[in-house]
Amino acid sequence: MVFSTTMRRLGAAVAALALIGGVSACAESQRDPGGSTSGDGGSGGTFIFAGSSNPATLDPAMASDGESFRVARNIFEGLVSVKPGTIELEPLLATEWESSEDGKDHSFTLREGVKFHDGTEFNAEAVCTNFERWYNWEGLNQSENLSYYYGKLFRGFKTGDKSADALYKNCEATDPTHVTIHLNAPFASFVQAMTLPAFSMASPTALEKYQADNTQGTADDPRFSEYATAHPTGTGPFTFESWERDQQVTLNRNEDYWGDKAKVDKAIIKIISDAKARTQELQAGNIHGYDLVAPADVQPLKDAGFQIQNRPAFNILYLGMNQYNEKLKDPKVRQAIAYAIDKDAVVKQSLPEGSQVATQFMPDMVNGYNPDVTTYEHDVEKAKALLKEAGQENLELKFAYPTGVSRPYMPTPEDTFTSIKAQLEAVGIKVTPVAAQWSPDYLDMIQGDNGEDKHDIHLLGWTGDYNDPDNFVGVFFGGKSKEWGFDNPELFKALNDARQLPTAEEQKAEYEKINAQIADYVPGVPIAHPAPSLAFGKDVKGYTASPVQDEVWNNVTVQ
Numbered sequence: 001m002v003f004s005t006t007m008r009r010l011g012a013a014v015a016a017l018a019l020i021g022g023v024s025a026c027a028e029s030q031r032d033p034g035g036s037t038s039g040d041g042g043s044g045g046t047f048i049f050a051g052s053s054n055p056a057t058l059d060p061a062m063a064s065d066g067e068s069f070r071v072a073r074n075i076f077e078g079l080v081s082v083k084p085g086t087i088e089l090e091p092l093l094a095t096e097w098e099s100s101e102d103g104k105d106h107s108f109t110l111r112e113g114v115k116f117h118d119g120t121e122f123n124a125e126a127v128c129t130n131f132e133r134w135y136n137w138e139g140l141n142q143s144e145n146l147s148y149y150y151g152k153l154f155r156g157f158k159t160g161d162k163s164a165d166a167l168y169k170n171c172e173a174t175d176p177t178h179v180t181i182h183l184n185a186p187f188a189s190f191v192q193a194m195t196l197p198a199f200s201m202a203s204p205t206a207l208e209k210y211q212a213d214n215t216q217g218t219a220d221d222p223r224f225s226e227y228a229t230a231h232p233t234g235t236g237p238f239t240f241e242s243w244e245r246d247q248q249v250t251l252n253r254n255e256d257y258w259g260d261k262a263k264v265d266k267a268i269i270k271i272i273s274d275a276k277a278r279t280q281e282l283q284a285g286n287i288h289g290y291d292l293v294a295p296a297d298v299q300p301l302k303d304a305g306f307q308i309q310n311r312p313a314f315n316i317l318y319l320g321m322n323q324y325n326e327k328l329k330d331p332k333v334r335q336a337i338a339y340a341i342d343k344d345a346v347v348k349q350s351l352p353e354g355s356q357v358a359t360q361f362m363p364d365m366v367n368g369y370n371p372d373v374t375t376y377e378h379d380v381e382k383a384k385a386l387l388k389e390a391g392q393e394n395l396e397l398k399f400a401y402p403t404g405v406s407r408p409y410m411p412t413p414e415d416t417f418t419s420i421k422a423q424l425e426a427v428g429i430k431v432t433p434v435a436a437q438w439s440p441d442y443l444d445m446i447q448g449d450n451g452e453d454k455h456d457i458h459l460l461g462w463t464g465d466y467n468d469p470d471n472f473v474g475v476f477f478g479g480k481s482k483e484w485g486f487d488n489p490e491l492f493k494a495l496n497d498a499r500q501l502p503t504a505e506e507q508k509a510e511y512e513k514i515n516a517q518i519a520d521y522v523p524g525v526p527i528a529h530p531a532p533s534l535a536f537g538k539d540v541k542g543y544t545a546s547p548v549q550d551e552v553w554n555n556v557t558v559q
Contacts, residue, residue, distance in 0.1 A: 368511020
């Protein structure tokens with residue numbers, strides 16, 4: 001993900017580019033050396049950026065968190081990307097692409113002369129190896145908290161209880177530079193989805209050599225296999241050097257990179273979980289930049305001469321409800337919780353300036369946003385009355401929230417939890433806090449196989465990966481999920497049908513209906529669309545902020 005220089009310029013760009021993605025493209029990537037003035041590297045030195053938590057893994061195919069993807073964007077590349085500062089598609093490892101009219105076949109012309117960091121040739125066979133790897137995952141690798149994106153977007157694997165729903169059919173390498181992905185059903189946003197780091201191209205040689213999918217003798221969890229912790233191997237502008245857990249990830253400039261070589265010699269992502277500590281490290285000159293600036297720190301940093309870049313709010317913060325709890329299966333109880341929450345107060349007390357109150361699970365720039373959905377304005381008495389009607393005047397809920405982390409949609413989780421907890425208690429709900437470290441404990445509890453009885457409600461959110469309604473509501477509610485615990489065949493079918501419509505124009509009306517359906521069902525409470533900020537030292541140049549967090553650091557310099 002890449003960031004634009006100002007919120008105003010980027011906001012306009014995003015609005016103008018909403019739902020980009022025609023069936024073909026041929027413009028060259030901005031990382032292509034053909035348009036480069038600095039293809040031989042640059043100013044040298046080390047760029048040090050502070051992340052808020054450990055990556056969950058360095059194998060992007062098994063990641064769903066921003067800190068993992070921050071590293072992955074610089075080591076790995078996908079078939080397509082987005083232009084810096086926008087959501088507009090541009091070529092990357094593929095130079096051209098074309099989709100069939102029925103949306104089932106997607107053909108790519110691949111860039112020539114590209115090699116993985118270990119010297120393996122990038123070609124059509126390598127693309128097929130990656131697709132077949134994901135499709136053939138078995139057992140633990142099919143768990144939602146591991147193969148989150150593949151499972152959500154491709155719906156099933158070669159084996160397992162969802163094999164009949166699998167979207168992927170096969171991969172055809174017609175020659176070294178031409179490959180076609182065949183699907184079993186239409187997917188209008190397939191090419192846009194290929195911008196996700198989870199679908200980055202990994203070296204087939206490294207995957208096999210370091211047993212990326214066989215954890216015997218290396219780790220019980222494939223996210224911590226030898227490949228995923230010590231040998232992530234892509235085609236990007238940086239190569240992996242080391243990962244010192246809880247300390248830092250160190251990357252080196254890829255001297256053989258096909259595009260614009262990085263201007264710095266090294267890039268270091270330091271792990272600093274405390275927001276105040278990140279600010280202090282920037283002020284002391286020990287880091288060059290950091291993400292998720294605490295709202296109270298923005299103006300003091302500006303006054304001190306530091307650079308602030310703001311992202312548009314292409315995200316959603318929500319309160320999830322776990323319907324494995326029988327009491328939460330009652331819609332009156334879920335409605336009562338919705339009425340109990342004062343979203344304006346949550347924004348004021350815990351979110352950055354510029355954050356917007358949410359009415360649905362996507363921002364208003366996404367195709368299919370519905371301005372007329374049912375809303376649940378803060379109403380204490382109505383919440384109490386609904387609880388009484390449901391026979392739940394003495395409702396007790398385990399409320400889970402993450403610690404030791406800041407997310408773009410939730411910069412201060414403890415503050416957000418405190419605000420909502422007080423509001424729930426004001427309508428008579430007894431709240432038991434359930435705090436957990438973000439990775440892997442919290443994500444495993446919310447999305448994993450054994451967390452159903454550990455929480456009833458939880459804080460989580462999402463930053464959009466590409467401009468498509470399915471990337472928001474489809475990811476959340478496209479099928480049965482460990483996070484939500486409900487079975488709503490009508491909603492699942494509506495989302496599946498809308499996803500398969502061939503054009504954005506046809507999808508718009510259907511997603512508007514779906515957003516209304518979700519609002520009436522109340523699976524959770526959309527809270528806000530926070531506006532994240534980044535801070536940089538005075539000597540940092542070339543960092544472009546992105547609405548989808550697609551930051552690649554090859555053009556960054558430090559004086």
